[in-house]
């Protein structure tokens with residue numbers, strides 16, 4: 001499967017957090033032909049299932065989030081300027097002067113985030129990033145009515161408008177790498193396992209609203225018969241000129257990240273399930289697939305799934321990427337290929353002899 005093409009197709013599908021409808025439709029049509037059954041929950045989560053050959057083998061959920069950081073219209077003023085709020089943790093300092101795509105009722109509308117002219121910006125102001133509440137978007141409308149006629153209203157969601165770029169050495173820079181690579185991995189693993197009946201039943205889960213507090217993942221396993229779960233996500237990488245080695249140890253191009261858990265500033269606050277993590281590592285080791293292991297910054301849906309029902313054993317495999325939550329999140333295609341290989345190998349090797357208990 002050509003993961004570059006799968007990703008570029010996904011990059012064209014906008015899914016600002018809480019407004020994932022285009023991605024829900026995309027994942028239904030991509031996963032549908034690859035699985036035995038697929039449905040959407042009322043919450044918006046996509047659930048696709050490939051039945052296994054042995055009901056004693058552990059059933060596994062592969063989960064990734066559909067949403068990406070974005071913006072939403074909060075007000076349109078009489079001159080047609082659009083005022084907005086963030087959806088998830090979009091980096092404010094990357095917004096000024098950027099192109100944005102508004103997903104209006106009448107289709108996509110492009111706009112730009114305005115910038116105060118340098119000529120009237122004081123030296124002090126030039127050093128600071130304005131509050132998001134002080135930024136505004138210009139879509140070319142001359143007044144509120146023209147913006148309304150374009151289908152733009154309070155609640156119109158938007159995403160960065162920059163197109164994806166494929167750079168040297170397979171480095172891809174794009175908005176929404178987090179977590180379109182998760183969608184790409186779900187599609188690729190489902191494709192790989194489609195005609196190989198493995199012992200385990202595999203659930204391919206695409207969740208809503210990770211960027212706004214893991215909300216989709218909190219309910220996604222509630223009524224599924226799942227023995228363990230793996231969240232597939234991105235993770236911040238170091239080794240860029242403005243990140244210190246002591247802060248982030250992951251590096252792009254060195255293989256996927258198999259997290260031990262999550263950390264805040266100097267403190268680990270989530271430990272992932274040891275057996276699930278070791279199962280992924282064993283698969284990578286057996287095939288000689290490179291990977292990295294450490295504690296990531298911030299959370300993933302594994303944290304939410306581990307709190308479901310009686311506590312589902314869960315862990316995370318992630319793709320290291322530079323410039324997180326900006327319009328130019330960057331990763332190596334090779335890391336994505338290796339991430340898919342680890343998951344396929346791990347699932348193929350799973351059978352009823354696997355015991356998920358910790359002792």
Ligand SMILES: [Zn+2]
Pocket residue numbers: 065178179210233234
């Ligand atoms: Zn993510």
